[in-house]
Amino acid sequence: MFQFIKQVGDYAKETIQAAKFIGQGLSVTFDHMRRRPVTVQYPYEKLIPSERYRGRIHFEFDKCISCEVCVRVCPINLPVVDYEYDKTSKKKKLKHYSIDFGVCIFCGNCVEYCPTNCISMTEEYELASYDRHELNYDNVAMGRLPYKVTNDPMVTPLREFAYLPKGVMEPHDLPAGSQRPGQRPEEAASK
């Protein structure tokens, strides 16, 4: 008899506990109602890519010495370096250079190892196209600089999380001149 009553009591206790947890969960979701949305309203708002962002690769044709280091360090030997050996000047003469960004994994090895720094990473990430062959960029396409988000009059640039002042979680309506915590690169360099 007592066993049965104990069982009923335990069951009731469990039920009350479950109801309590549901209530706690509801209060959490309800609390979210008053928080400001964290969504970035792309394409009207865009995040400013960080300074080390690994986007589409930029290539400077005149700096390239056709050494093919980029090809060797690339995990899939992706860059196509088309050159001709010029016997008179005893130098390689670059004719074409291309990287297929449909295949590139943006690891940045080529940028890291290029002896003349003729390739670099940009902040461009909007590479969508209707045909995957259009992603095969030649040296002319890779020589273009991306349009900066901060210069685009159609776009509200928003700072990324790490670039907000200390304790601020919200990139909208930042006061002018607010800075992220820690030193800025130029301050660190001047010391």
Added chain:
Amino acid sequence: MNSGIDLQGSFIEYLTNFGLPQGAAKAVWMPLPMLLVITAAAVGLLVTVWLERKISAAAQQRIGPEYAGPLGVLQPLADGLKLIFKEDVVPNKTDNWLFTLGPVIVVIPIFLSYILIPFGQNLVITNVGTGIFLWVALSSIAPIGLLMSGYASNNKYSLLGGLRAAAQSISYEIPLALSVLAIVMMSNSLSTLDIVEQQSGYGILGWNIWRQPIGFLIFWIAALAECERLPFDLPEAEEELVAGYQTEYAGMKFGLFYVSSYVNLVLSALLVAVLYLGGWESPLPVDRLAGLLGVSETTPWLQVITATIGITLTVLKAYFLVFLAVLLRWTLPRVRIDQLLNLGWKFLLPVSLVNLLLTAALKLSFPAAFGG
């Protein structure tokens, strides 16, 4: 008790003054409330879809629909238009008749149930004597439609989905009916008008939720399960299944399922408002306040004001419950099918039976408070 505004009576009287016979005047009146109900249900549906999307967005710190109309209020309309103009794909070797009939059978009883919802003393389409029982009966037609559409789809997963949906609806109908029975016992009537009447007079203190707290919870849980709302949305389970019984549906036939689920949610919320939250009664008794101020109950402007307050309050209470349902959707994880049936048969059913017995006992011992 005064009868409040009698729209039908005054409309017919107005027409007979123009020389129309009594019967013809009534015939002119008859389609008006029907149209009104369908429009009201449709508008309620659009509002609910919009609210669901906006509240879901707020609970997830998103913005939600924003560009279709101010604050995205036209978004449900755009969704609906899209569904209407979509191609009506009927898969090969389906039973064409049953395939079309399925969603229709799901939708019609739900819209029909709106005739029972009172928004005021005379603001109800029909005061059926068996009111709430009729609703229980109508709501049990829907599983047939679900099963029918699942079976007619010529797809084993649709059939399984239909079976699961029917199993869920049937098992939660029993606790639902039992908790309604406790209310009926207290108000000695099946009519929705009488149920609200019995809660009137004491403002917020007179509402059934204080006398039937367990019943209220059971009814709300079971209603959520009947509407296939999130903690119990296994038949559809957007994140896991393709769509359950509605897998093969496209265009407006799919839209009808969509419509029925939202309209059913509003209907359930309205019924909770009527059964447990005092229907059109305001938290402060308006007629008593009017009596204190020395305004007669039959004053026309007072009647208009009370009717407006009544409609607003019913809708507000219902939408508060809709809000709760959306909030619950983002709070609770989905139950498994065994947990669903366990909860229904092993918890809600015995608890609702105990609740019924308790109500009966309380009715015998305190007839004044529990409607003896």
